[in-house]
Amino acid sequence: MSPTTGVWMLLCVALGIVLTGLPAWVVLIGIAGAFAAVGSALGAIPATLLMALPGRIVGLLEHDLLQALPLYVLLGVLLNRLPLADVLYRVGVACLGRRAAAPRIAGLGLGMVLAPMNGSIGASVSMLHRTVLPRLEAAGVPEVRATALVAAASTLGIVVPPSLVLILLGDAMMRAHTEAVNATHAAVRILNTQDVFRAALPAAGLFLLLAIVIAAWPARGEPRVAVTPATTMRERVVAALALLLIVALLVSVALGYLYAVEGAATGGAVLVLYGALSGTLTRIVFAQVLRETLALTGALFALLLAANVFTLVMRMYGTDRWVAALLGDPALPATTVLAAVLGVLAVSSLVLDAFEILFVIVPIVAPPLLMKVPDAAWVSVLFLLILQAGFLVPPLGYALMMLQTLRGRPVPQAALARAVMPWLLAQGVVLAAVLGWPALTTVLRAPLEAAPAADMQDGAAAILQQTAPQADPEVPDIPPPDDSPPIIPPPDGAGPAR
Numbered sequence: 001m002s003p004t005t006g007v008w009m010l011l012c013v014a015l016g017i018v019l020t021g022l023p024a025w026v027v028l029i030g031i032a033g034a035f036a037a038v039g040s041a042l043g044a045i046p047a048t049l050l051m052a053l054p055g056r057i058v059g060l061l062e063h064d065l066l067q068a069l070p071l072y073v074l075l076g077v078l079l080n081r082l083p084l085a086d087v088l089y090r091v092g093v094a095c096l097g098r099r100a101a102a103p104r105i106a107g108l109g110l111g112m113v114l115a116p117m118n119g120s121i122g123a124s125v126s127m128l129h130r131t132v133l134p135r136l137e138a139a140g141v142p143e144v145r146a147t148a149l150v151a152a153a154s155t156l157g158i159v160v161p162p163s164l165v166l167i168l169l170g171d172a173m174m175r176a177h178t179e180a181v182n183a184t185h186a187a188v189r190i191l192n193t194q195d196v197f198r199a200a201l202p203a204a205g206l207f208l209l210l211a212i213v214i215a216a217w218p219a220r221g222e223p224r225v226a227v228t229p230a231t232t233m234r235e236r237v238v239a240a241l242a243l244l245l246i247v248a249l250l251v252s253v254a255l256g257y258l259y260a261v262e263g264a265a266t267g268g269a270v271l272v273l274y275g276a277l278s279g280t281l282t283r284i285v286f287a288q289v290l291r292e293t294l295a296l297t298g299a300l301f302a303l304l305l306a307a308n309v310f311t312l313v314m315r316m317y318g319t320d321r322w323v324a325a326l327l328g329d330p331a332l333p334a335t336t337v338l339a340a341v342l343g344v345l346a347v348s349s350l351v352l353d354a355f356e357i358l359f360v361i362v363p364i365v366a367p368p369l370l371m372k373v374p375d376a377a378w379v380s381v382l383f384l385l386i387l388q389a390g391f392l393v394p395p396l397g398y399a400l401m402m403l404q405t406l407r408g409r410p411v412p413q414a415a416l417a418r419a420v421m422p423w424l425l426a427q428g429v430v431l432a433a434v435l436g437w438p439a440l441t442t443v444l445r446a447p448l449e450a451a452p453a454a455d456m457q458d459g460a461a462a463i464l465q466q467t468a469p470q471a472d473p474e475v476p477d478i479p480p481p482d483d484s485p486p487i488i489p490p491p492d493g494a495g496p497a498r
Helices: 005-020 024-041 047-061 064-081 083-098 102-117 121-131 133-138 143-154 163-182 195-217 233-254 262-276 283-316 321-329 336-348 355-370 375-391 398-407 411-435 437-444 453-465
Strands: none
Touching: 005 024, 005 121, 005 283, 005 321, 005 355, 024 047, 024 283, 024 355, 047 283, 064 083, 064 121, 064 133, 064 262, 064 283, 083 102, 083 121, 083 163, 083 233, 102 121, 102 133, 102 195, 102 233, 121 133, 121 143, 121 398, 133 143, 133 283, 143 195, 143 398, 143 411, 163 195, 163 375, 195 233, 195 375, 195 411, 195 437, 233 437, 283 321, 283 355, 321 336, 321 437, 336 375, 355 375, 375 411, 375 437, 411 437
């Protein structure tokens, strides 16, 4: 069978998610199982290769980065269940006074604080739909403008570190960069998660500034706040301390002072303590929090495992080698390859959530792209910005579609498109700035400078050893050119001078 079979698998997944309404992990497992059975029956896939699946899953679950996943889910659930979000919103409106833009700025601020804690677009949309949208509409914000603001705020978890999307993208890009360096024998330091965090911060800050301007821009006929919400001194102190803690945790993790697991665990412990001291985290509420956390964590792990099964079947068909050969064609310039990959991600974001794209699409297209565009951190930021914009493109943007589904009633598409347009323009400005000025991603990080071959060998070997159970023996590495210099020092340990 043709190596392009993997492309048909992806199309079947997209159609299955849109037409059936089944969870993505069910569709991924079903499509992968069907194509694996057909390939085995036709002799295109040796059945023995499926025995590599348990090793891939064990190697995946041994990754300590996954410890952060349930902790971030717990953070998001606690913020949804505790009245802290309501306190933050009311205090924000009260501090801004009776300005017409006060509800919008307060709602956007709440999204800035909460969206990175929820990780996926689906979780952020669901949370902001419950906490922000009713308050905006009660304050007199027009329906379409409130919907556009909530949809845009839900995408902040894509670019504002240290969200789950950024953590998992950093891990995926580290693996892709390792594959690219292994194939090209380039003597550079391997990308890590902190590089992605630091590279994304300037772009995230620029977008947040533009978002505040859009939220504060006056709307024709929009009323001023008639009465500012009453807040007590205790609520103001709680809001100030909560905001300070959340921002401190986000900045500490983003700048590398805390690991993502440590930051999430600290935030969860503080929220549980606040709920216990304030009396809002009762036994019944705590039980609901734990059940919801387990359900969401289970769904995310199911998606992760299903994506690994899916990509294994794709590799059996040779789709990854076909994509690598296609994108690695010497006749194709690097800009063309970059544009093609970004286009694939943009189209995928119309029907897939961020996690599905990270687990299925990025591992296939990122390694050959990094062989031609070596700045992995810059490419990572471009991936994030493309995904963020794709989730807001009407009428099929994932955030918009999910928000309309949750509302239960249609929103006028023409009016919604006009309301979303300023947010898309802001994202376009940030994307153009990053494309035109790649140094923007190096403001807070050191570039991936050349590293001694021996040190790079040790780092790459550690990563490859960590991911060894996921390696597919039937998929050989892309051979380097005959005249490429060796990267591994000779057996006697002699290497380049330091």
